Amino acid sequence: MSERSVSNTYAAMFALIDIQELWRRTRPTHTLSEGDKAELASLLATVRAALDAIEEEMR
Amino acid sequence: MTFSCGVSERMVEELYLNINPLQTAGKTHAETRKAIFSWIDGYAVCDACKGSLRTMDKPPIRAFLADVSAFLGMEDAMLTNGAREAKFAVIHSLTEPGDWIVADGNAHYSTLVAAERNRVDVVRTATAGAPTYEVTPEHFAEALDTAEDARGTPPALAIVTHVDGSYGNVVDAAGIAKVCHDRGVPVLLNTAYSTGRMPVSGKELGVDFIACSAHKSWATGGGNAGILALSGAYRDRVLRYSVDNPVKPLETLGCSTRGSAVVALIAAFPYVRERVSHWDREVAHAQMIVKMLEDAGGFFILGTRPKRHDLIAMETPAYDEIAKTHKKRGYFLAKDLKACGIVGIKPGRTKQFKFSSFGLTDDQARYLAETFIDIKDRYDTR
Numbered sequence: 001m002s003e004r005s006v007s008n009t010y011a012a013m014f015a016l017i018d019i020q021e022l023w024r025r026t027r028p029t030h031t032l033s034e035g036d037k038a039e040l041a042s043l044l045a046t047v048r049a050a051l052d053a054i055e056e057e058m059r
Numbered sequence: 060m061t062f063s064c065g066v067s068e069r070m071v072e073e074l075y076l077n078i079n080p081l082q083t084a085g086k087t088h089a090e091t092r093k094a095i096f097s098w099i100d101g102y103a104v105c106d107a108c109k110g111s112l113r114t115m116d117k118p119p120i121r122a123f124l125a126d127v128s129a130f131l132g133m134e135d136a137m138l139t140n141g142a143r144e145a146k147f148a149v150i151h152s153l154t155e156p157g158d159w160i161v162a163d164g165n166a167h168y169s170t171l172v173a174a175e176r177n178r179v180d181v182v183r184t185a186t187a188g189a190p191t192y193e194v195t196p197e198h199f200a201e202a203l204d205t206a207e208d209a210r211g212t213p214p215a216l217a218i219v220t221h222v223d224g225s226y227g228n229v230v231d232a233a234g235i236a237k238v239c240h241d242r243g244v245p246v247l248l249n250t251a252y253s254t255g256r257m258p259v260s261g262k263e264l265g266v267d268f269i270a271c272s273a274h275k276s277w278a279t280g281g282g283n284a285g286i287l288a289l290s291g292a293y294r295d296r297v298l299r300y301s302v303d304n305p306v307k308p309l310e311t312l313g314c315s316t317r318g319s320a321v322v323a324l325i326a327a328f329p330y331v332r333e334r335v336s337h338w339d340r341e342v343a344h345a346q347m348i349v350k351m352l353e354d355a356g357g358f359f360i361l362g363t364r365p366k367r368h369d370l371i372a373m374e375t376p377a378y379d380e381i382a383k384t385h386k387k388r389g390y391f392l393a394k395d396l397k398a399c400g401i402v403g404i405k406p407g408r409t410k411q412f413k414f415s416s417f418g419l420t421d422d423q424a425r426y427l428a429e430t431f432i433d434i435k436d437r438y439d440t441r
Contacts, residue, residue, distance in 0.1 A: 010097070013093075013096060014093050014096075017089050017092050017093050017096070018089050020073060020089070020092070021088075021089035023073040023074075024072050024073050024086075027072070027073060027074060027075060027076060027400065027423075028074060028075050028076055028399075028400025028401070029400065
């Protein structure tokens with residue numbers, strides 16, 4: 001494992017914090033606009049890509 | 060989820076509109092939480108220590124202090140653990156035990172405690188009383204002149220609460236500073252509820268010191284942080300250094316907020332600098348909520364009018380009447396609000412309470428007022 005995996009851990013965490021911000025912005029009903037949904041999809045993709053990269057290095 | 064220590068995660072800011080005046084303007088931005096996440100370990104800020112927190116370049120604390128001094132219209136600044144520690148430092152620097160200072164009638168308890176710890180008496184001004192509780196320059200003039208006649212010496216300092224935490228009144232700080240300076244008294248402005256939310260210039264207001272609470276009004280978390288900004292005239296008296304440890308400022312015992320909170324403050328600063336330019340929107344929200352509630356009947360606003368701050372104190376006889384017969388007594392209100400996704404008022408209070416509309420969107424501000432009214436009407440129609 002390398003620094004890259006550590007860096008990807010931060011990338012995943014930071015994207016999750018951005019998702020947390022989305023919940024904060026839309027409280028208390030969490031009704032998401034189309035823009036919000038696109039942002040959420042992009043952030044989830046970032047988290048997945050970071051985790052995939054860690055998993056790949058582990059193999 | 061509960062951690063092994065028994066503490067659970069806190070999802071208040073994600074699930075609810077939190078209207079607790081202590082917390083609305085200390086809510087962090089995503090970038091700030093990322094910074095806290097990275098710098099959370101003990102003494103992490105000291106990786107590249109040069110002997111003193113205030114001279115640190117990584118993270119850029121030295122540059123931040125210069126920027127924040129300019130932002131506040133002052134000539135220097137130091138980090139503290141909060142506004143109360145900033146007030147303590149100034150009182151400690153300017154007084155001797157047995158001296159006296161003057162403070163407004165709406166002063167926060169921490170002003171009084173800071174003076175008490177310094178063995179300094181506090182003379183408090185009158186206020187206009189109910190319902191405005193206004194403090195004016197005339198109140199300060201009267202307190203200063205009466206107390207000086209009785210004590211034979213002028214006060215060593217005036218501490219002025221810019222915006223009080225009970226009614227959200229914004230005082231005429233420039234007028235009060237003039238009254239104090241005309242009598243040779245330096246002025247500390249306690250801005251725990253103002254700087255970081257609204258534009259404040261020490262130069263324009265003519266004050267000598269500004270005490271700030273970062274965790275209350277500068278969107279800063281990860282611990283406690285404050286700022287003491289000061290005019291150049293008092294730099295040597297307040298920002299003085301240890302004889303034996305000459306890089307260590309005495310009043311902060313060398314280094315103050317030496318953890319993730321200072322990184323959070325630096326990370327929050329661009330966001331704070333931008334948000335104060337939208338203060339008129341915050342005031343408009345508060346005024347809209349006040350109007351909707353008063354038009355609905357059963358709500359009476361305490362404090363000065365027109366409303367000029369997001370902290371709103373209300374007398375609510377409508378709710379108090381409901382509490383008399385409700386099976387949950389006064390607790391019905393907090394419970395009903397929570398069911399509508401709103402938290403932050405003290406459970407059990409129905410006669411009078413305060414809340415803050417800071418940081419709400421237009422829709423959220425309207426939803427808050429409508430919910431207050433809906434709860435009242437729900438029981439009125441039974």
